[in-house]
Amino acid sequence: MKSLYPFADIMTLMNKIENNVVKLQTIYTSEEERTATDDSLIDSFLARASELSTAASALKGITFGG
Numbered sequence: 001m002k003s004l005y006p007f008a009d010i011m012t013l014m015n016k017i018e019n020n021v022v023k024l025q026t027i028y029t030s031e032e033e034r035t036a037t038d039d040s041l042i043d044s045f046l047a048r049a050s051e052l053s054t055a056a057s058a059l060k061g062i063t064f065g066g
Contacts, residue, residue: 028034034042 028038
């Protein structure tokens with residue numbers, strides 16, 4: 001199952017992303033206010049996350065042709 005390795009990599013990266021989101025929550029809650037730059041970066045993150053979600057959903061529609 002060649003697909004297990006990419007899935008393992010994806011899950012590792014998703015865990016890192018989740019940890020960084022939690023770090024940002026802490027920063028914005030108790031260390032510093034969000035800036036306009038932060039809001040722009042959050043918007044970029046949301047857009048990319050949406051694109052990746054769409055791409056991941058599309059994987060279920062792939063039909064093996066080999």
